[in-house]
Amino acid sequence: MAFQKKVLLMCFAVSLAVAGRAPQADQIEILYKTLGGSGRISTNIIEDASLDVPGLILKYNYPLEEHTVTTMDGYILQMHRIPHGRDNHNTPGDRPVVFLMHGLLSSSADYVLLGPGCALGYLLAEEGFDVWMGNARGNYYSRRHTSLNPDSLLSTAFWSFSWDEIGNIDVPTMIDYALKVSGRERLHYIGHSQGTTAFFVMGSLRPDYNAKIISMHALAPVAYMANNQNLLLRFLAQFGNNIEFALSLIGVGEFLPNNNVMTWAGQSICMDEVVFQPLCSNILFLIAGWSEDQHNATMLPVKLGHTPAGSSARQFVHYGQGITGREFRRYDYGTRLANRRVYGSWSPPRYDLSKITAPVFLHYSDNDPLAHVNDVDRLFRELGRPVGKFRIPLTTFGHLDFIWGKDAKTLLFDRVINLIKSMDVNNFDGRI
Numbered sequence: 001m002a003f004q005k006k007v008l009l010m011c012f013a014v015s016l017a018v019a020g021r022a023p024q025a026d027q028i029e030i031l032y033k034t035l036g037g038s039g040r041i042s043t044n045i046i047e048d049a050s051l052d053v054p055g056l057i058l059k060y061n062y063p064l065e066e067h068t069v070t071t072m073d074g075y076i077l078q079m080h081r082i083p084h085g086r087d088n089h090n091t092p093g094d095r096p097v098v099f100l101m102h103g104l105l106s107s108s109a110d111y112v113l114l115g116p117g118c119a120l121g122y123l124l125a126e127e128g129f130d131v132w133m134g135n136a137r138g139n140y141y142s143r144r145h146t147s148l149n150p151d152s153l154l155s156t157a158f159w160s161f162s163w164d165e166i167g168n169i170d171v172p173t174m175i176d177y178a179l180k181v182s183g184r185e186r187l188h189y190i191g192h193s194q195g196t197t198a199f200f201v202m203g204s205l206r207p208d209y210n211a212k213i214i215s216m217h218a219l220a221p222v223a224y225m226a227n228n229q230n231l232l233l234r235f236l237a238q239f240g241n242n243i244e245f246a247l248s249l250i251g252v253g254e255f256l257p258n259n260n261v262m263t264w265a266g267q268s269i270c271m272d273e274v275v276f277q278p279l280c281s282n283i284l285f286l287i288a289g290w291s292e293d294q295h296n297a298t299m300l301p302v303k304l305g306h307t308p309a310g311s312s313a314r315q316f317v318h319y320g321q322g323i324t325g326r327e328f329r330r331y332d333y334g335t336r337l338a339n340r341r342v343y344g345s346w347s348p349p350r351y352d353l354s355k356i357t358a359p360v361f362l363h364y365s366d367n368d369p370l371a372h373v374n375d376v377d378r379l380f381r382e383l384g385r386p387v388g389k390f391r392i393p394l395t396t397f398g399h400l401d402f403i404w405g406k407d408a409k410t411l412l413f414d415r416v417i418n419l420i421k422s423m424d425v426n427n428f429d430g431r432i
Helices: 002-011 045-050 053-059 120-126 163-182 194-205 207-212 231-237 241-249 260-268 277-288 297-306 313-325 336-343 373-382 408-425
Strands: 028-030 065-070 075-082 097-101 130-133 187-192 213-219 360-364 386-391
Touching: 045 053, 045 260, 045 297, 053 075, 065 163, 075 120, 075 163, 097 120, 097 163, 097 194, 120 130, 120 408, 130 163, 163 187, 163 194, 163 207, 163 313, 187 194, 187 408, 194 207, 194 213, 207 213, 213 408, 231 277, 231 313, 241 313, 260 297, 277 297, 360 373, 360 408, 373 386
Parallel strands: 097 130, 097 187, 187 213, 213 360, 360 386
Antiparallel strands: 028 065, 065 075, 075 130
16 A cells, blocks of 8 residues: 555656746636646646546646537537647647557546556656647547537437447548648557447548558557456447347446446545555456556556546447457448448448558557457458567556556557657658
8 A cells, every 4th residue: 555655656756847838829718727726736636536637638648639629410529639848849839649548448538547657648748749638529528519409318419329329420520620720631649449349440540541540559559349348348248239128228328427326425434544445456357357566556546537437338338349240340230231321331340450551569568358369360460560569578567557657658559649649750651
């Protein structure tokens, strides 16, 4: 416990330097200010659990821009941008763009909640990158639509999407917006878990977007799921489309939304010195792999204050279809006629991974139940232009450690940043 607190304080040992102002732009709300105007840096766990992503970034005196973009099918997505660093590279200017995409049930909070010195979003900003963090339709920050109501009890139309739409529509829309605002033609992409799935969908269905990607770094890459060991997904896979249908009958299309219950649990029963804290940790281990040495239990209230952030039930169903079908395919609507109407074929087509010609780096581990080594190997063989495959040199490194692990910086983030810098310096085009 003492070691966990030491690690926590180390990550928050930061200076009070405040970055300069970013240039104004249409439809952008520039939020250069600190909460309450005090400029105070706090390591208060409860406060960090209660703040949203803009509040967290501002609290630690980083520059922030909030952006919204509307997809062609009416979903209103919120993006968070850290245009430059606070302590280093801290003046406005043209910088290489890195786009970060979160995993299932998560949000842009994944990349900032551990705080300065530890969270990937801050590390990238300090290294001289223009950091954009996306939010998929249906999560806490992208729960709006031009005409559909996510809380309607009469219709679940808002929730009629899987990660197919996230990859085919949301991610390209956000990438185009980030490039337009930044004035860049290409960017680096980093995704975790479903954030990698969405990229593989985009590269397959929208191959023109490969030209907009300098490099793609897949943290815990998820495409093939034949060897998946996640207990929840394997359980749900047995019931397939019946789960979504049953939920729709009672007007529910959302799965595990962000709510006060999880925030309360994090602040009440998962805090340090509380007897139930090991139970909270064990639940995470069952879902994402046993990784006690990388797990910072002190940060549980903050993690549970931001996660789960919500998703559609169909996202889980789609992953379940990959487990039972052992292929990487588009969403199966459950009947041959329905598939024929949507795809022009009786069964959902496979994603053609050979069309993904952007340089792809896969970062994986032996202890990840959601991205099994055999499935990662198959993915690597079928990609159009795989460049590197890197195994985390720690046998206990689990699925959530790719974003929250105590040693994620030294085992993973530093390598990713060095690879990105190397590609920028050498103007790497993916040829090997």
